Amino acid sequence: MIKYKWKHLLTVLLLLSLCFTGCNTQEADRTEAPSSQQQNVVETSNPQKTGSLTVQYLDVGQGNAILAESEGHYMLIDGGARESSSFVVSYLKEQKVEKLDYLLISHFDEDHLAGAIGALHNFPVDTLLTPDYETDSAIYRSYEKAVNEKSYEAVHPKVGEKYTLGSAEFRIISPVSYGHEDENQDSVGMILENGENRFFIGGDIGLESEKEILAAGTDIQADVMLMNHHGSHVSREFFEQVAPSYCVISCGADNSYGHPRKDTMSLIKEKKTPVFRTDKQGTVILHSDGSQISSEQQPCQDYTPGQRGNSGGQDDKNESLELFNNSDAEHCDYVLNVHTKKIHKPDCGSVRQMGEKNRAYYKGDLQMLKDNGYTGCGSCNP
Ligand SMILES: [Zn+2]
Ligand SMILES: [Zn+2]
Structure with missing residues (x-):
């Protein structure tokens, strides 16, 4: 008698769980339908x-x-x-x-x-x-x-x-x-x-x-x-x-x-x-x-670069300092004049004459500097 009851209960539970699984699947299907905003x-x-x-x-x-x-x-x-x-x-x-x-x-x-x-x-x-x-x-x-x-x-x-x-x-x-x-x-x-x-x-x-x-x-x-x-x-x-x-x-x-x-x-x-x-x-x-x-929107496909502000030259110099002043006199590979955009070897004579404000100590790729408009000094040939 008890056994039967349990069997019965199990059947009910099984049916119930099947129903829930069914409901869940429906729910999932519904949320997966693409909304009009996400086309x-x-x-x-x-x-x-x-x-x-x-x-x-x-x-x-x-x-x-x-x-x-x-x-x-x-x-x-x-x-x-x-x-x-x-x-x-x-x-x-x-x-x-x-x-x-x-x-x-x-x-x-x-x-x-x-x-x-x-x-x-x-x-x-x-x-x-x-x-x-x-x-x-x-x-x-x-x-x-x-x-x-x-x-x-x-x-x-x-x-x-x-x-x-x-x-x-x-x-x-x-x-x-x-x-x-x-x-x-x-x-x-x-x-x-x-x-x-x-x-x-x-x-x-x-x-x-x-x-x-x-x-x-x-x-x-x-x-x-x-x-x-x-x-x-x-x-x-x-x-x-x-x-x-x-x-x-x-x-x-x-x-x-x-x-x-x-x-x-x-x-x-x-x-x-x-x-x-x-x-x-x-x-x-x-x-x-x-x-x-x-x-939610198409890519703009606008590849135009930003324009520098009115104080263009100054910004340019600041950005160079920010980007390339990554070392010091002892450890750098090159010394840069961010004003004239010249690259010098650290022992180049003209480094001594360079104003402190225009000087950047750079450790890294030479090509990177050239890609950014820098050119090598004619006398030290970096
Ligand atoms: Zn930042
Ligand atoms: Zn930022």
């Missing part, structure tokens, strides 16, 4: 069941702010500059973000940090990820204040570490080392991965950090590449290793830095890689279902 399929590969990931490159003018969401879990990568801080906060509120699973600050430059401070004040943060260095800027001090108020302890992720965000996961690829003269090179970079879809996000890394990443043998291939440092320098070798199917550039319309750079845009164009730009299109939104990436 532009930009990448295809083998179908595989993974949850969804949305990556939004917010239009924060000259700066970076990326909101990634998977299965109700959120990560904000940088928060843009001061001017866009309140925009970022209200954007996140509109998206019904209640807390951030991660706030990742790639590095402590104002165009990445200011809005992140706004986010710190407005949303609880489970894990705060930052590079492992400190700086003495005013904006850094207000960041420290916000972190102390909330009693947060920043985690400094190491290359190779992996973190989970819903169905997605991100793997840290930089910085390989610290102590660069140019803080941009200390940016925390990652590959954000959902099923078979990969997004490269490297903050403001440049040629130096790229070299270290390549030397470390890290797998950096990705479907979508956020161009480093607002479309500033990228080496051919690095770009070819990422080999993206799509590029995204986050920079301000008519910015005075001349971002994106002309050589970077020519390289992307040469590779026939479709490009999305926040300065031309506003916020760029991409969706991944684990096998396909779709976008």
Whole structure:
């Protein structure tokens, strides 16, 4: 008698579970139907069941702010500059973000940090990820204040570490080392991965950090590449290793830095890689279902480089100093005159006559300098 009852109960349970499985399948099918907003399929590969990931490159003018969401879990990568801080906060509120699973600050430059401070004040943060260095800027001090108020302890992720965000996961690829003269090179970079879809996000890394990443043998291939440092320098070798199917550039319309750079845009164009730009299109939104990436707008296919501001010459000089002054008198391979754009060997007689303000100590590739309009000094023949 009892046995029979159990048998009966089991049958009922079996039927019930079958019904639930059926319902679940229907539900899944329904959510997989393409919505009218997500029509532009930009990448295809083998179908595989993974949850969804949305990556939004917010239009924060000259700066970076990326909101990634998977299965109700959120990560904000940088928060843009001061001017866009309140925009970022209200954007996140509109998206019904209640807390951030991660706030990742790639590095402590104002165009990445200011809005992140706004986010710190407005949303609880489970894990705060930052590079492992400190700086003495005013904006850094207000960041420290916000972190102390909330009693947060920043985690400094190491290359190779992996973190989970819903169905997605991100793997840290930089910085390989610290102590660069140019803080941009200390940016925390990652590959954000959902099923078979990969997004490269490297903050403001440049040629130096790229070299270290390549030397470390890290797998950096990705479907979508956020161009480093607002479309500033990228080496051919690095770009070819990422080999993206799509590029995204986050920079301000008519910015005075001349971002994106002309050589970077020519390289992307040469590779026939479709490009999305926040300065031309506003916020760029991409969706991944684990096998396909779709976008809410078409790539803009605008490969025109940024124009330098009115103080062009001065900016040019500053950028050269920022990019190429990466060593010191003792260790450098070359001494540069950023004003005349001449390359000298460190022992060249004319180095002594060069004004301190125009001098950059450079360790690295000679060809890189030539690619950037520098020529060798006629007497020391570097
Ligand atoms: Zn920046
Ligand atoms: Zn920077």
